[in-house]
Amino acid sequence: MTNSALGMIGLGAMGAPMAHHLLAKHGTLTITGRRPQPELVNSGATWVNTARELAANVDAVLLMLPDLPQLEEVLSGEQGLLAGVRDTGLLLMIGSTSSATGVRELAERLATETNGLVRVVDCPVSGGEDGANAGTLSVMVGGEKDDADLAATLLAPCGNPVHLGPLGAGQVAKACNQMVVSATILALGEATVLADRSGIDLEKMWDLLSGGYAGSRLLDSRKDKLVSGDDSPSGMAKYMVKDLASAAEIAEATGTNTALLPTLRAAFDEIVASGLGDQDIAVSRRFVAER
Template sequence: MGYPMAQNISKFFRLKVYNRTKNKTIGLENFNIKICESIDQVCKDCDFLITMLPSDNEVLDITPKLIQYMKKNSVVIDMSSTKVNTAKKIYTELKNKNINFLDAPVSGGPEGAKKATLAIMVGGDQNIFEKSTELLKTMGEPTWVGLNGSGQVAKLCNQIIVGINIGAVAEAIILCEKSGVDPKKLIKALKGGFADSLVLRNHGIRMIEKDFIPRGKNSTHLKDMVNILEQANKNDLDLPISKIIKLMFENLCKSGFSNDDHSSLYNEILKNSGAHSQN
Protein backbone atom coordinates (compact mmCIF):
# COMPACT_ATOMS: atom_id res chain seq x y z
CA MET A 1 0.00 0.00 0.00
CA GLY A 2 2.90 2.36 0.65
CA TYR A 3 3.86 2.54 -3.04
CA PRO A 4 0.59 4.08 -4.36
CA MET A 5 0.32 6.24 -1.24
CA ALA A 6 3.75 7.69 -2.05
CA GLN A 7 2.70 8.28 -5.65
CA ASN A 8 -0.35 10.25 -4.51
CA ILE A 9 1.59 12.35 -1.99
CA SER A 10 4.18 13.23 -4.64
CA LYS A 11 1.50 14.94 -6.76
CA PHE A 12 1.30 17.70 -4.15
CA PHE A 13 4.45 17.59 -1.99
CA ARG A 14 8.18 17.12 -2.43
CA LEU A 15 8.81 13.60 -1.20
CA LYS A 16 11.65 11.28 -0.32
CA VAL A 17 11.27 7.65 0.75
CA TYR A 18 13.17 4.84 2.41
CA ASN A 19 12.44 1.11 2.52
CA ARG A 20 14.58 -1.60 4.08
CA THR A 21 13.85 -3.66 0.96
CA LYS A 22 15.13 -1.29 -1.69
CA ASN A 23 13.55 -3.07 -4.68
CA LYS A 24 10.13 -2.07 -3.30
CA THR A 25 10.96 1.53 -4.22
CA ILE A 26 11.88 0.80 -7.85
CA GLY A 27 10.04 3.16 -10.19
CA LEU A 28 9.20 5.83 -7.61
CA GLU A 29 12.01 7.99 -9.01
CA ASN A 30 9.80 8.42 -12.10
CA PHE A 31 7.43 10.45 -9.92
CA ASN A 32 10.16 12.89 -8.82
CA ILE A 33 10.51 11.02 -5.53
CA LYS A 34 13.99 10.83 -4.01
CA ILE A 35 15.02 7.31 -2.97
CA CYS A 36 17.02 7.40 0.27
CA GLU A 37 19.67 4.90 1.36
CA SER A 38 19.11 5.15 5.13
CA ILE A 39 16.77 6.32 7.87
CA ASP A 40 18.95 9.30 8.76
CA GLN A 41 18.86 10.41 5.11
CA VAL A 42 15.06 10.25 4.89
CA CYS A 43 14.69 12.10 8.22
CA LYS A 44 17.15 14.91 7.40
CA ASP A 45 15.42 18.33 7.26
CA CYS A 46 12.03 16.58 7.16
CA ASP A 47 8.89 18.44 8.33
CA PHE A 48 6.61 15.39 8.15
CA LEU A 49 7.59 11.74 8.28
CA ILE A 50 5.09 8.94 7.55
CA THR A 51 5.78 5.39 8.71
CA MET A 52 3.84 2.32 7.63
CA LEU A 53 5.25 -0.89 9.05
CA PRO A 54 4.09 -4.51 9.51
CA SER A 55 3.87 -4.70 13.31
CA ASP A 56 4.48 -3.05 16.67
CA ASN A 57 8.03 -4.42 16.86
CA GLU A 58 9.18 -2.56 13.75
CA VAL A 59 7.46 0.66 14.86
CA LEU A 60 9.07 0.48 18.31
CA ASP A 61 12.47 -0.43 16.85
CA ILE A 62 12.54 2.62 14.60
CA THR A 63 11.47 5.12 17.29
CA PRO A 64 14.96 5.71 18.80
CA LYS A 65 16.25 6.52 15.31
CA LEU A 66 13.43 8.99 14.77
CA ILE A 67 14.32 10.65 18.07
CA GLN A 68 17.93 10.83 16.92
CA TYR A 69 17.36 12.16 13.40
CA MET A 70 14.05 14.09 13.25
CA LYS A 71 14.25 17.84 13.88
CA LYS A 72 12.38 19.51 16.71
CA ASN A 73 8.71 20.45 16.09
CA SER A 74 8.49 18.05 13.14
CA VAL A 75 5.58 15.60 12.84
CA VAL A 76 5.77 11.81 12.73
CA ILE A 77 2.61 10.14 11.41
CA ASP A 78 2.44 6.40 11.97
CA MET A 79 -0.06 4.78 9.59
CA SER A 80 0.73 1.24 10.78
CA SER A 81 -1.89 -0.77 12.67
CA THR A 82 -0.55 -1.24 16.19
CA LYS A 83 -1.64 -1.78 19.75
CA VAL A 84 -3.10 1.28 21.44
CA ASN A 85 -0.38 1.18 24.09
CA THR A 86 2.30 1.23 21.38
CA ALA A 87 0.88 4.48 19.98
CA LYS A 88 0.75 6.00 23.47
CA LYS A 89 4.31 4.94 24.26
CA ILE A 90 5.73 6.42 21.05
CA TYR A 91 3.71 9.63 21.48
CA THR A 92 5.25 10.14 24.92
CA GLU A 93 8.81 9.31 23.83
CA LEU A 94 8.69 11.66 20.84
CA LYS A 95 6.87 14.42 22.72
CA ASN A 96 9.61 14.41 25.36
CA LYS A 97 12.04 15.26 22.55
CA ASN A 98 9.78 18.00 21.08
CA ILE A 99 8.71 15.83 18.14
CA ASN A 100 4.98 15.59 17.41
CA PHE A 101 3.22 12.28 16.77
CA LEU A 102 -0.07 11.15 15.25
CA ASP A 103 -1.36 7.58 15.13
CA ALA A 104 -3.21 7.39 11.82
CA PRO A 105 -4.03 3.83 10.70
CA VAL A 106 -5.99 3.36 7.50
CA SER A 107 -8.68 1.21 5.96
CA GLY A 108 -9.52 0.69 2.30
CA GLY A 109 -6.88 -1.74 1.12
CA PRO A 110 -4.65 -1.48 -1.96
CA GLU A 111 -7.52 -0.14 -4.10
CA GLY A 112 -8.19 2.64 -1.62
CA ALA A 113 -4.48 3.46 -1.58
CA LYS A 114 -4.38 3.67 -5.38
CA LYS A 115 -7.51 5.83 -5.61
CA ALA A 116 -6.55 8.03 -2.61
CA THR A 117 -9.84 7.13 -0.92
CA LEU A 118 -8.44 5.58 2.28
CA ALA A 119 -10.30 6.08 5.54
CA ILE A 120 -7.67 7.63 7.82
CA MET A 121 -8.38 7.43 11.56
CA VAL A 122 -6.25 9.89 13.50
CA GLY A 123 -5.32 10.16 17.15
CA GLY A 124 -3.15 12.87 18.70
CA ASP A 125 -3.13 16.58 19.41
CA GLN A 126 -5.86 18.32 17.42
CA ASN A 127 -3.63 21.23 16.41
CA ILE A 128 -1.07 18.79 14.98
CA PHE A 129 -3.85 16.98 13.10
CA GLU A 130 -4.99 20.30 11.62
CA LYS A 131 -1.39 21.07 10.64
CA SER A 132 -1.18 17.66 8.89
CA THR A 133 -4.61 17.59 7.22
CA GLU A 134 -3.48 18.85 3.81
CA LEU A 135 -0.87 16.08 3.62
CA LEU A 136 -3.26 13.37 4.83
CA LYS A 137 -5.90 14.41 2.29
CA THR A 138 -3.56 13.41 -0.55
CA MET A 139 -4.17 9.79 0.53
CA GLY A 140 -7.82 9.77 1.52
CA GLU A 141 -10.27 11.16 4.05
CA PRO A 142 -8.69 11.92 7.44
CA THR A 143 -10.80 12.18 10.58
CA TRP A 144 -9.53 13.32 13.97
CA VAL A 145 -11.00 10.74 16.34
CA GLY A 146 -9.50 12.06 19.57
CA LEU A 147 -6.38 12.16 21.67
CA ASN A 148 -3.30 10.00 21.25
CA GLY A 149 -4.20 6.32 20.74
CA SER A 150 -7.72 7.09 19.49
CA GLY A 151 -6.76 6.36 15.89
CA GLN A 152 -5.67 2.85 16.83
CA VAL A 153 -8.87 2.30 18.83
CA ALA A 154 -10.87 3.32 15.75
CA LYS A 155 -8.85 0.90 13.59
CA LEU A 156 -9.57 -1.96 16.02
CA CYS A 157 -13.28 -1.13 15.81
CA ASN A 158 -12.98 -1.05 12.01
CA GLN A 159 -11.44 -4.53 12.03
CA ILE A 160 -14.21 -5.90 14.26
CA ILE A 161 -16.78 -4.70 11.73
CA VAL A 162 -14.80 -5.88 8.70
CA GLY A 163 -13.99 -9.30 10.19
CA ILE A 164 -17.56 -10.01 11.28
CA ASN A 165 -18.88 -8.69 7.97
CA ILE A 166 -16.56 -11.01 6.02
CA GLY A 167 -17.87 -13.91 8.13
CA ALA A 168 -21.51 -12.90 7.54
CA VAL A 169 -20.95 -12.53 3.78
CA ALA A 170 -19.24 -15.93 3.66
CA GLU A 171 -22.19 -17.63 5.37
CA ALA A 172 -24.62 -15.90 3.00
CA ILE A 173 -22.61 -16.91 -0.10
CA ILE A 174 -22.37 -20.52 1.11
CA LEU A 175 -26.11 -20.71 1.84
CA CYS A 176 -26.84 -19.24 -1.59
CA GLU A 177 -24.51 -21.66 -3.40
CA LYS A 178 -25.80 -24.74 -1.58
CA SER A 179 -29.40 -23.69 -2.27
CA GLY A 180 -28.74 -23.57 -6.00
CA VAL A 181 -29.00 -19.79 -6.32
CA ASP A 182 -26.49 -17.66 -8.26
CA PRO A 183 -24.62 -15.68 -5.54
CA LYS A 184 -23.64 -12.94 -8.01
CA LYS A 185 -27.34 -12.27 -8.55
CA LEU A 186 -27.74 -12.17 -4.76
CA ILE A 187 -25.14 -9.41 -4.54
CA LYS A 188 -26.98 -7.49 -7.27
CA ALA A 189 -30.32 -8.01 -5.53
CA LEU A 190 -28.99 -6.67 -2.21
CA LYS A 191 -27.53 -3.49 -3.72
CA GLY A 192 -28.83 -0.43 -1.91
CA GLY A 193 -30.42 -2.41 0.93
CA PHE A 194 -29.26 -2.71 4.53
CA ALA A 195 -27.14 -5.78 3.72
CA ASP A 196 -25.18 -4.00 1.00
CA SER A 197 -21.55 -3.16 1.78
CA LEU A 198 -18.10 -2.87 0.23
CA VAL A 199 -17.27 -6.21 1.84
CA LEU A 200 -20.27 -7.83 0.15
CA ARG A 201 -19.40 -6.35 -3.24
CA ASN A 202 -15.62 -6.86 -3.09
CA HIS A 203 -14.95 -9.80 -0.78
CA GLY A 204 -18.16 -11.53 -1.82
CA ILE A 205 -16.98 -11.67 -5.44
CA ARG A 206 -13.61 -13.01 -4.31
CA MET A 207 -15.39 -15.81 -2.44
CA ILE A 208 -17.58 -16.67 -5.42
CA GLU A 209 -14.59 -16.73 -7.78
CA LYS A 210 -12.37 -18.46 -5.17
CA ASP A 211 -9.86 -15.63 -5.67
CA PHE A 212 -7.80 -15.48 -2.50
CA ILE A 213 -4.78 -13.59 -3.83
CA PRO A 214 -3.87 -11.41 -0.85
CA ARG A 215 -5.04 -7.82 -0.60
CA GLY A 216 -5.51 -8.04 3.18
CA LYS A 217 -3.75 -11.11 4.61
CA ASN A 218 -5.18 -13.57 7.12
CA SER A 219 -2.07 -13.09 9.26
CA THR A 220 -2.67 -9.34 9.39
CA HIS A 221 -6.31 -9.71 10.34
CA LEU A 222 -5.38 -12.26 12.99
CA LYS A 223 -2.90 -9.74 14.46
CA ASP A 224 -5.70 -7.18 14.57
CA MET A 225 -8.15 -9.61 16.22
CA VAL A 226 -5.54 -10.42 18.90
CA ASN A 227 -5.11 -6.68 19.55
CA ILE A 228 -8.88 -6.20 19.67
CA LEU A 229 -9.34 -8.85 22.35
CA GLU A 230 -6.35 -7.54 24.30
CA GLN A 231 -7.84 -4.03 24.30
CA ALA A 232 -11.24 -5.44 25.28
CA ASN A 233 -9.66 -7.34 28.17
CA LYS A 234 -8.03 -4.15 29.44
CA ASN A 235 -11.51 -2.62 29.58
CA ASP A 236 -13.08 -5.72 31.24
CA LEU A 237 -15.11 -6.45 28.11
CA ASP A 238 -16.10 -9.75 26.56
CA LEU A 239 -16.52 -9.66 22.76
CA PRO A 240 -17.95 -13.09 21.90
CA ILE A 241 -18.30 -12.65 18.13
CA SER A 242 -14.78 -11.22 17.84
CA LYS A 243 -13.49 -14.29 19.69
CA ILE A 244 -15.08 -16.57 17.08
CA ILE A 245 -13.64 -14.56 14.17
CA LYS A 246 -10.21 -14.55 15.82
CA LEU A 247 -10.31 -18.34 16.24
CA MET A 248 -11.23 -18.80 12.57
CA PHE A 249 -8.34 -16.64 11.36
CA GLU A 250 -6.08 -18.50 13.77
CA ASN A 251 -7.17 -21.84 12.27
CA LEU A 252 -6.50 -20.56 8.74
CA CYS A 253 -3.01 -19.39 9.71
CA LYS A 254 -2.20 -22.65 11.49
CA SER A 255 -3.34 -24.54 8.39
CA GLY A 256 -0.82 -22.74 6.18
CA PHE A 257 -3.04 -19.99 4.76
CA SER A 258 -1.46 -17.00 6.55
CA ASN A 259 -0.76 -15.21 3.27
CA ASP A 260 -4.16 -15.79 1.68
CA ASP A 261 -6.64 -12.94 1.43
CA HIS A 262 -8.86 -12.54 4.49
CA SER A 263 -11.89 -13.28 2.31
CA SER A 264 -10.68 -16.90 2.52
CA LEU A 265 -12.48 -16.94 5.86
CA TYR A 266 -15.07 -18.39 3.47
CA ASN A 267 -13.06 -21.64 3.38
CA GLU A 268 -12.94 -21.94 7.17
CA ILE A 269 -16.68 -21.36 7.46
CA LEU A 270 -17.32 -23.76 4.58
CA LYS A 271 -15.29 -26.43 6.38
CA ASN A 272 -17.15 -25.88 9.65
CA SER A 273 -20.52 -25.91 7.92
CA GLY A 274 -20.08 -29.53 6.84
CA ALA A 275 -20.10 -28.55 3.16
CA HIS A 276 -17.21 -29.19 0.79
CA SER A 277 -15.22 -26.59 -1.11
CA GLN A 278 -16.03 -26.16 -4.79
CA ASN A 279 -12.36 -25.46 -5.64
Protein backbone atom coordinates in the same frame (compact mmCIF):
# COMPACT_ATOMS: atom_id res chain seq x y z
CA MET B 1 0.16 22.33 -0.31
CA THR B 2 2.07 22.73 2.96
CA ASN B 3 5.46 24.11 3.85
CA SER B 4 6.28 21.04 5.93
CA ALA B 5 8.71 18.71 4.17
CA LEU B 6 7.28 15.19 4.11
CA GLY B 7 8.97 11.81 4.15
CA MET B 8 7.62 8.28 3.93
CA ILE B 9 8.75 4.78 4.88
CA GLY B 10 6.71 1.68 4.07
CA LEU B 11 6.11 1.58 0.32
CA GLY B 12 4.24 -1.68 -0.04
CA ALA B 13 0.85 -2.47 -1.54
CA MET B 14 -0.81 0.30 0.44
CA GLY B 15 2.10 2.67 0.89
CA ALA B 16 3.23 2.96 -2.74
CA PRO B 17 -0.05 4.31 -4.15
CA MET B 18 -0.40 6.60 -1.13
CA ALA B 19 3.09 7.95 -1.87
CA HIS B 20 2.09 8.73 -5.45
CA HIS B 21 -0.89 10.76 -4.22
CA LEU B 22 1.23 12.61 -1.65
CA LEU B 23 3.89 13.41 -4.23
CA ALA B 24 1.37 14.63 -6.80
CA LYS B 25 -0.30 16.96 -4.30
CA HIS B 26 2.64 18.28 -2.31
CA GLY B 27 5.17 18.36 -5.11
CA THR B 28 7.97 16.76 -3.07
CA LEU B 29 8.38 13.57 -1.08
CA THR B 30 11.48 12.01 0.46
CA ILE B 31 11.47 8.21 0.63
CA THR B 32 13.60 5.27 1.69
CA GLY B 33 13.10 1.55 2.15
CA ARG B 34 14.47 -1.92 1.66
CA ARG B 35 13.80 -1.93 -2.09
CA PRO B 36 14.39 0.77 -4.70
CA GLN B 37 11.32 2.66 -5.93
CA PRO B 38 12.15 3.70 -9.50
CA GLU B 39 8.55 4.63 -10.38
CA LEU B 40 8.32 7.09 -7.49
CA VAL B 41 11.79 8.48 -8.18
CA ASN B 42 10.94 8.93 -11.86
CA SER B 43 7.81 10.79 -10.75
CA GLY B 44 9.91 13.22 -8.70
CA ALA B 45 10.36 11.65 -5.27
CA THR B 46 13.75 12.02 -3.58
CA TRP B 47 15.38 8.73 -2.60
CA VAL B 48 17.76 8.61 0.37
CA ASN B 49 19.68 5.57 1.52
CA THR B 50 18.87 5.57 5.25
CA ALA B 51 16.14 6.53 7.67
CA ARG B 52 18.64 8.84 9.38
CA GLU B 53 19.16 10.78 6.16
CA LEU B 54 15.40 10.97 5.64
CA ALA B 55 14.81 12.42 9.13
CA ALA B 56 17.51 15.02 8.50
CA ASN B 57 15.56 16.35 5.51
CA VAL B 58 11.92 16.34 6.58
CA ASP B 59 9.55 17.80 9.18
CA ALA B 60 7.12 14.88 9.20
CA VAL B 61 7.27 11.23 8.19
CA LEU B 62 4.47 8.80 7.39
CA LEU B 63 5.22 5.23 8.46
CA MET B 64 3.14 2.59 6.67
CA LEU B 65 4.74 -0.43 8.35
CA PRO B 66 3.05 -3.65 9.54
CA ASP B 67 3.30 -2.95 13.28
CA LEU B 68 5.31 -1.35 16.07
CA PRO B 69 8.22 -3.87 16.05
CA GLN B 70 9.00 -2.90 12.44
CA LEU B 71 8.69 0.76 13.41
CA GLU B 72 11.18 0.27 16.25
CA GLU B 73 13.68 -1.14 13.74
CA VAL B 74 13.38 1.99 11.62
CA LEU B 75 13.74 4.30 14.63
CA SER B 76 16.80 2.78 16.27
CA GLY B 77 20.48 2.42 15.44
CA GLU B 78 23.14 4.66 13.95
CA GLN B 79 21.19 4.96 10.70
CA GLY B 80 17.73 5.11 12.27
CA LEU B 81 15.25 7.96 12.20
CA LEU B 82 16.07 9.17 15.71
CA ALA B 83 19.72 9.68 14.79
CA GLY B 84 18.74 12.21 12.13
CA VAL B 85 16.13 14.32 13.91
CA ARG B 86 16.75 18.04 13.45
CA ASP B 87 16.49 20.72 16.14
CA THR B 88 13.18 21.79 14.59
CA GLY B 89 11.68 18.42 15.54
CA LEU B 90 9.93 15.60 13.72
CA LEU B 91 6.31 14.51 13.55
CA LEU B 92 5.89 10.73 13.32
CA MET B 93 2.62 9.71 11.68
CA ILE B 94 2.05 6.05 12.51
CA GLY B 95 -0.11 4.48 9.82
CA SER B 96 0.33 0.96 11.19
CA THR B 97 -2.64 -0.84 12.69
CA SER B 98 -1.26 -1.34 16.18
CA SER B 99 -2.05 -1.41 19.87
CA ALA B 100 -3.39 1.93 21.13
CA THR B 101 -1.55 1.35 24.41
CA GLY B 102 1.65 0.52 22.55
CA VAL B 103 1.43 3.72 20.50
CA ARG B 104 0.94 5.83 23.64
CA GLU B 105 3.86 4.15 25.41
CA LEU B 106 6.08 4.69 22.37
CA ALA B 107 5.15 8.38 22.18
CA GLU B 108 5.92 8.92 25.86
CA ARG B 109 9.28 7.23 25.53
CA LEU B 110 10.26 9.18 22.42
CA ALA B 111 9.23 12.48 23.99
CA THR B 112 11.50 11.73 26.93
CA GLU B 113 14.43 10.45 24.88
CA THR B 114 14.38 13.40 22.45
CA ASN B 115 13.39 16.17 24.89
CA GLY B 116 10.14 16.66 23.03
CA LEU B 117 11.65 16.90 19.55
CA VAL B 118 9.73 13.84 18.31
CA ARG B 119 5.93 14.07 18.40
CA VAL B 120 3.56 11.28 17.47
CA VAL B 121 0.13 10.95 15.90
CA ASP B 122 -1.54 7.69 14.97
CA CYS B 123 -3.27 7.56 11.59
CA PRO B 124 -4.29 4.01 10.57
CA VAL B 125 -6.30 3.75 7.38
CA SER B 126 -9.20 1.74 6.01
CA GLY B 127 -10.22 1.14 2.42
CA GLY B 128 -7.75 -1.46 1.22
CA GLU B 129 -5.59 -1.35 -1.88
CA ASP B 130 -8.48 -0.08 -3.98
CA GLY B 131 -8.91 2.87 -1.62
CA ALA B 132 -5.18 3.54 -1.58
CA ASN B 133 -5.09 3.54 -5.38
CA ALA B 134 -8.13 5.80 -5.66
CA GLY B 135 -7.06 8.17 -2.89
CA THR B 136 -10.28 7.53 -0.97
CA LEU B 137 -8.97 6.00 2.27
CA SER B 138 -10.57 6.69 5.63
CA VAL B 139 -7.70 8.05 7.75
CA MET B 140 -8.27 7.81 11.52
CA VAL B 141 -6.15 10.40 13.31
CA GLY B 142 -5.34 10.55 17.02
CA GLY B 143 -3.09 13.05 18.78
CA GLU B 144 -2.67 16.60 20.02
CA LYS B 145 -4.76 19.07 18.02
CA ASP B 146 -1.96 21.00 16.32
CA ASP B 147 -0.11 17.85 15.32
CA ALA B 148 -3.33 16.13 14.24
CA ASP B 149 -4.30 19.15 12.14
CA LEU B 150 -0.91 19.10 10.42
CA ALA B 151 -1.20 15.35 9.82
CA ALA B 152 -4.67 15.82 8.33
CA THR B 153 -3.37 18.47 5.95
CA LEU B 154 -0.44 16.31 4.89
CA LEU B 155 -2.50 13.15 4.43
CA ALA B 156 -5.54 14.68 2.72
CA PRO B 157 -4.38 13.54 -0.76
CA CYS B 158 -4.82 9.93 0.40
CA GLY B 159 -8.47 10.27 1.35
CA ASN B 160 -10.45 11.64 4.27
CA PRO B 161 -8.38 12.23 7.43
CA VAL B 162 -10.47 12.94 10.55
CA HIS B 163 -9.15 13.84 13.99
CA LEU B 164 -11.00 11.52 16.39
CA GLY B 165 -9.41 12.36 19.72
CA PRO B 166 -6.19 12.02 21.74
CA LEU B 167 -3.28 9.82 20.80
CA GLY B 168 -4.43 6.25 20.30
CA ALA B 169 -7.92 7.26 19.15
CA GLY B 170 -7.05 6.29 15.60
CA GLN B 171 -6.06 2.81 16.72
CA VAL B 172 -9.27 2.39 18.71
CA ALA B 173 -11.30 3.39 15.66
CA LYS B 174 -9.33 1.00 13.46
CA ALA B 175 -9.92 -1.83 15.93
CA CYS B 176 -13.65 -1.08 15.74
CA ASN B 177 -13.38 -1.06 11.96
CA GLN B 178 -11.66 -4.44 11.95
CA MET B 179 -14.28 -5.96 14.21
CA VAL B 180 -16.93 -5.02 11.65
CA VAL B 181 -14.80 -6.15 8.69
CA SER B 182 -13.95 -9.52 10.24
CA ALA B 183 -17.56 -10.18 11.22
CA THR B 184 -18.79 -9.19 7.77
CA ILE B 185 -16.32 -11.26 5.77
CA LEU B 186 -17.02 -14.33 7.91
CA ALA B 187 -20.76 -13.89 7.37
CA LEU B 188 -20.21 -13.43 3.63
CA GLY B 189 -18.08 -16.57 3.49
CA GLU B 190 -20.61 -18.68 5.36
CA ALA B 191 -23.53 -17.34 3.31
CA THR B 192 -21.65 -18.04 0.07
CA VAL B 193 -21.09 -21.67 1.04
CA LEU B 194 -24.73 -22.11 2.09
CA ALA B 195 -25.98 -20.64 -1.19
CA ASP B 196 -23.52 -22.60 -3.32
CA ARG B 197 -24.45 -25.91 -1.70
CA SER B 198 -28.12 -25.04 -2.24
CA GLY B 199 -27.62 -24.62 -5.99
CA ILE B 200 -28.04 -20.84 -6.09
CA ASP B 201 -26.29 -18.74 -8.74
CA LEU B 202 -23.84 -16.89 -6.50
CA GLU B 203 -23.28 -13.91 -8.76
CA LYS B 204 -26.99 -13.28 -9.19
CA MET B 205 -27.60 -13.66 -5.47
CA TRP B 206 -24.91 -11.22 -4.38
CA ASP B 207 -25.89 -8.73 -7.08
CA LEU B 208 -29.42 -8.85 -5.72
CA LEU B 209 -28.54 -8.77 -2.02
CA SER B 210 -26.04 -5.95 -2.45
CA GLY B 211 -28.99 -3.64 -3.05
CA GLY B 212 -30.50 -4.51 0.34
CA TYR B 213 -29.34 -4.46 3.95
CA ALA B 214 -26.70 -7.10 3.22
CA GLY B 215 -24.94 -4.67 0.90
CA SER B 216 -21.62 -3.13 1.95
CA ARG B 217 -18.41 -1.77 0.52
CA LEU B 218 -16.74 -4.98 1.63
CA LEU B 219 -19.22 -7.02 -0.40
CA ASP B 220 -18.65 -4.72 -3.37
CA SER B 221 -14.87 -5.19 -3.16
CA ARG B 222 -14.87 -8.94 -2.43
CA LYS B 223 -17.93 -10.16 -4.36
CA ASP B 224 -15.93 -11.44 -7.34
CA LYS B 225 -13.51 -13.28 -5.06
CA LEU B 226 -16.32 -14.87 -3.08
CA VAL B 227 -18.15 -15.97 -6.22
CA SER B 228 -15.10 -17.36 -8.01
CA GLY B 229 -13.34 -18.73 -4.94
CA ASP B 230 -10.25 -16.65 -5.75
CA ASP B 231 -8.60 -15.79 -2.44
CA SER B 232 -5.26 -14.57 -3.78
CA PRO B 233 -4.04 -11.99 -1.30
CA SER B 234 -4.97 -8.35 -1.22
CA GLY B 235 -5.63 -7.94 2.50
CA MET B 236 -4.12 -11.04 4.13
CA ALA B 237 -6.27 -12.82 6.69
CA LYS B 238 -3.41 -13.33 9.16
CA TYR B 239 -3.21 -9.61 9.92
CA MET B 240 -6.72 -9.78 11.37
CA VAL B 241 -5.35 -11.83 14.28
CA LYS B 242 -3.22 -8.88 15.39
CA ASP B 243 -6.03 -6.39 14.80
CA LEU B 244 -8.58 -8.36 16.80
CA ALA B 245 -6.05 -8.78 19.62
CA SER B 246 -5.84 -4.98 19.76
CA ALA B 247 -9.64 -4.82 19.91
CA ALA B 248 -9.62 -7.29 22.81
CA GLU B 249 -7.04 -5.15 24.62
CA ILE B 250 -9.32 -2.13 24.26
CA ALA B 251 -12.33 -4.14 25.42
CA GLU B 252 -10.48 -5.15 28.56
CA ALA B 253 -9.26 -1.62 29.23
CA THR B 254 -12.77 -0.21 28.92
CA GLY B 255 -14.53 -2.96 30.86
CA THR B 256 -16.51 -4.06 27.79
CA ASN B 257 -17.82 -7.64 27.89
CA THR B 258 -18.04 -8.33 24.15
CA ALA B 259 -20.22 -11.11 22.77
CA LEU B 260 -18.93 -11.39 19.20
CA LEU B 261 -15.24 -10.50 19.53
CA PRO B 262 -14.12 -13.80 21.16
CA THR B 263 -15.78 -15.76 18.34
CA LEU B 264 -14.11 -13.61 15.69
CA ARG B 265 -10.71 -14.10 17.30
CA ALA B 266 -11.20 -17.86 17.51
CA ALA B 267 -12.24 -18.03 13.85
CA PHE B 268 -9.25 -16.09 12.56
CA ASP B 269 -6.89 -18.02 14.82
CA GLU B 270 -8.33 -21.16 13.20
CA ILE B 271 -7.88 -19.69 9.71
CA VAL B 272 -4.19 -19.09 10.39
CA ALA B 273 -3.73 -22.49 12.08
CA SER B 274 -5.25 -24.19 9.03
CA GLY B 275 -2.60 -22.62 6.78
CA LEU B 276 -4.83 -20.02 5.12
CA GLY B 277 -3.47 -16.92 6.81
CA ASP B 278 -1.53 -15.67 3.80
CA GLN B 279 -4.68 -15.61 1.66
CA ASP B 280 -7.09 -12.72 1.21
CA ILE B 281 -9.79 -12.31 3.85
CA ALA B 282 -12.19 -13.69 1.20
CA VAL B 283 -10.63 -17.04 2.14
CA SER B 284 -13.52 -17.15 4.61
CA ARG B 285 -15.45 -19.03 1.90
CA ARG B 286 -12.82 -21.76 1.60
CA PHE B 287 -12.32 -21.86 5.37
CA VAL B 288 -16.01 -22.53 5.98
CA ALA B 289 -16.29 -25.00 3.11
CA GLU B 290 -13.32 -27.05 4.40
CA ARG B 291 -14.27 -27.09 8.09
